[in-house]
Amino acid sequence: MKKSSTSVQELPGAAVRRPTPPPAWQPRTDPAPLLPDPEPFRVLGTPAAAGADPALLLRLYTELVRGRRYNTQATALTKQGRLAVYPSSTGQEACEVAAALVLEDRDWLFPSYRDTLAAVARGLDPVQALTLLRGDWHTGYDPHEHRVAPLSTPLATQLPHAVGLAHAARLKGDDVVALALVGDGGTSEGDFHEALNFAAVWRAPVVFLVQNNGFAISVPLAKQSAAPSLAHKAVGYGMPGRLVDGNDAIAVHTVLAEAMDRARRGEGPTLVEAVTYRVEAHTNADDATRYREDSEVQAWRAHDPVKLMERELLERGVLDEAGIKKAAEGAEVMAARLRERMNAEPTLDPMDLFTHVYAEQTTQLAEQAALLRAELEASADPAPSGDARDAGSTGGEAAGERR
Amino acid sequence: MTTTAVKPATMASALQRALRDAMAEDPSVHVLGEDVGTLGGVFRITDGLAAEFGDDRCTDTPLAEAGILGTAVGMAMYGLRPVVEMQFDAFAYPSFEQLISHVAKMRNRTRGAMPLPITVRVPYGGGIGGVEHHSDSSEAYYMATAGLHVVTPATVDDAYGMLRAAIASDDPVVFLEPKRLYWSKAQWSPDEPAAVEPIGRAVVRRRGTSATLITYGPSVPVCLEAAEAARAEGWDLEVVDLRSLVPFDDETVAASVRRTGRAVVVHESTGFGGPGGEIAARVTERCFHHLEAPVLRVAGFDIPYPPPMLERHHLPGVDRVLDAVARLQWETES
Numbered sequence: 094m095k096k097s098s099t100s101v102q103e104l105p106g107a108a109v110r111r112p113t114p115p116p117a118w119q120p121r122t123d124p125a126p127l128l129p130d131p132e133p134f135r136v137l138g139t140p141a142a143a144g145a146d147p148a149l150l151l152r153l154y155t156e157l158v159r160g161r162r163y164n165t166q167a168t169a170l171t172k173q174g175r176l177a178v179y180p181s182s183t184g185q186e187a188c189e190v191a192a193a194l195v196l197e198d199r200d201w202l203f204p205s206y207r208d209t210l211a212a213v214a215r216g217l218d219p220v221q222a223l224t225l226l227r228g229d230w231h232t233g234y235d236p237h238e239h240r241v242a243p244l245s246t247p248l249a250t251q252l253p254h255a256v257g258l259a260h261a262a263r264l265k266g267d268d269v270v271a272l273a274l275v276g277d278g279g280t281s282e283g284d285f286h287e288a289l290n291f292a293a294v295w296r297a298p299v300v301f302l303v304q305n306n307g308f309a310i311s312v313p314l315a316k317q318s319a320a321p322s323l324a325h326k327a328v329g330y331g332m333p334g335r336l337v338d339g340n341d342a343i344a345v346h347t348v349l350a351e352a353m354d355r356a357r358r359g360e361g362p363t364l365v366e367a368v369t370y371r372v373e374a375h376t377n378a379d380d381a382t383r384y385r386e387d388s389e390v391q392a393w394r395a396h397d398p399v400k401l402m403e404r405e406l407l408e409r410g411v412l413d414e415a416g417i418k419k420a421a422e423g424a425e426v427m428a429a430r431l432r433e434r435m436n437a438e439p440t441l442d443p444m445d446l447f448t449h450v451y452a453e454q455t456t457q458l459a460e461q462a463a464l465l466r467a468e469l470e471a472s473a474d475p476a477p478s479g480d481a482r483d484a485g486s487t488g489g490e491a492a493g494e495r496r
Numbered sequence: 497m498t499t500t501a502v503k504p505a506t507m508a509s510a511l512q513r514a515l516r517d518a519m520a521e522d523p524s525v526h527v528l529g530e531d532v533g534t535l536g537g538v539f540r541i542t543d544g545l546a547a548e549f550g551d552d553r554c555t556d557t558p559l560a561e562a563g564i565l566g567t568a569v570g571m572a573m574y575g576l577r578p579v580v581e582m583q584f585d586a587f588a589y590p591s592f593e594q595l596i597s598h599v600a601k602m603r604n605r606t607r608g609a610m611p612l613p614i615t616v617r618v619p620y621g622g623g624i625g626g627v628e629h630h631s632d633s634s635e636a637y638y639m640a641t642a643g644l645h646v647v648t649p650a651t652v653d654d655a656y657g658m659l660r661a662a663i664a665s666d667d668p669v670v671f672l673e674p675k676r677l678y679w680s681k682a683q684w685s686p687d688e689p690a691a692v693e694p695i696g697r698a699v700v701r702r703r704g705t706s707a708t709l710i711t712y713g714p715s716v717p718v719c720l721e722a723a724e725a726a727r728a729e730g731w732d733l734e735v736v737d738l739r740s741l742v743p744f745d746d747e748t749v750a751a752s753v754r755r756t757g758r759a760v761v762v763h764e765s766t767g768f769g770g771p772g773g774e775i776a777a778r779v780t781e782r783c784f785h786h787l788e789a790p791v792l793r794v795a796g797f798d799i800p801y802p803p804p805m806l807e808r809h810h811l812p813g814v815d816r817v818l819d820a821v822a823r824l825q826w827e828t829e830s
Contacts, residue, residue, distance in 0.1 A: 230605075230607065231601075231604070231605035231606075232605045232606045232607070232609075235606065235609040235610075236573070236606060236609060236610050237609065237610070242573070243602070243605055243606060243610075247593060247597045247598075250566065250593060250594060250597060250598060252566070253562065253563050253565075253566025253567045253569065253570065253594070254566060254567075254569045254570035254573060254598070255570060256563075256566075256567050256570060257566065257567030257568060257569055257570020257571040257572075257573070257574075257578075258570035258571065258573050258574045259570070260567060260570070260571065261570065261571040261573075261574035261575070261576050262574055264526075264552050264576075265574070265575075271570075283560075283562055283590070284562050284563070284566060284593070284594075287558070287560040287562050287563030287566065288563065288566065288567075290558050290560065290563065291557065291558055291560070291563045291567050294558055445607070448607075448608070449603050449604045449606075449607050449608040450603070450604055450642055450643055451603070451643070451645070451667050451743075452603075452611060452665070452666040452667050455696070455742070455743035455744075456743060456744075456746060456747070457743060457744060457746075
């Protein structure tokens, strides 16, 4: 330091002082109002819980219990081979449920692949919500019916969709807000940054909820981001960031409701980071013991979102043993019904492969559809004749060779 | 309504008129991209649209191609018909995940419940002296993705007609604009545009009997010029302008090759893994017994797009096409 300043002074002309004109542009706002409080917002177990609406608390509790049961049932279905894979949201149910319940009917939900539960809590048929994971079709529902976008497997790519939809709704004069879900790993993707930037510049009525569950498969948050918190990332885009205890369903609901209201008033997007934990492995195919200690998992189990809510409701007399039993029984009925329906083999039509590629089938696809139809007819025929070969009429040699 | 007399128009002005007419007829058509508003696009294709229709209909976006296309997906989900401009061919690459994972697949994954009527305009190809990353021919990447239409006009009439059709399509269309033809001119009346073949059909631009040149986009004028030059050698060449790479018009192409018995595929993108291989294979499968010689390809070299001072050596020109035509005299060579 000292040495270099000496050498600068030795340069010819260094003694001449010339005032540098200030840059013509200055940063325009004080970031302070955008900064998240460093302590995650909590309601359960604090005096603030007394002000919470008991009906909402009870509704959240019921959905939490159902959600937990849904997660355990879906995980069991993977062991029975009924689901190809299930990324469990056990431990994160408060985020999933609050995200679904905070939406008005006209609002849109943009889930990631781990957010099946949010889609179901939104009102989606549980079996249709699992179609992707069962493997019979990529999206088992009409997104317009419940205003739930397809579960997105690529990370963070659904976030710009949420921005575009919210922007379009506002251009049309509709009072619609989009809520987009993403994990901590997804915040490293370029689409996360582009979506937040577009949303802030356009003041789009969209809310981003980051479920920070600690790991992107095996990579911990410390290797994912050097930011003070993921909510801090909001400031750089010019939107408020909010940090919330992701295992406190009423806190998540409260923070999201404020953000949704803000978006609906035309004041632009908000980034909410919910601090939670993925109690199960990434999916049933993952071995979580390779990258984390059991003591850590146990510490988070003590901060379980279902138990936190249950304790609060018991202490406040909103819930009793009979109420707990009733919620559990309701969840069991849901699980039994789901099991039963998932045990039925789905009916698949292979010709569907060609039905929805383009609005009008191209000649190329029509030829390939004819090939498949011929193969299907041939395999259904106990005594195949040479006719099936002509039925394909593909113009190529492939049909003949397959025979 | 006044009728504008038929007069010379450029492909750029026809594209601009197509956007304007589409926006005027359908309020759900929105244009978005980098510099498309106040500047009117670096090629001025969107010139005047923001002034006429407002910033909400013709929107300058942040500089982020994945964001541009990704937000267009959301807009299409809500019933709009976004027309996205990717400023240059190679600038579109950051948007490929959106294009491939979502734009191309949304209709399919939702069983038709959520079609995405998005037009992605990509000025493409070389020959304008652009520096690195401004001259790529990226059509093979798009062709390899099921769910996309991939089209490219070569005439002023097609520029207008095909862009209107692309915007009206309920499916996503990658609309490749041959940027070196932006300033090509033709007699054209914007108020009475000529009817053009629908997207998906190829057009025979020149009738001939000796061999078929199969081409598209920026190579169409090259092939027409080569066909004129070949007359001196006694060759009467037919020129087929594909117009649409996906879907592919096997019928028109095969009918032409069956008539002439010989074919050369001409394009400026790289030959290895390029569109020509697919086209040659399709022609061979359909016309094998009619062929007097192998289907040949004249393509750009298999190199990263060269610096502008060398691009004339890379781009297939008339001479290289004529050399290939000469090689079609297969039986005399052995």
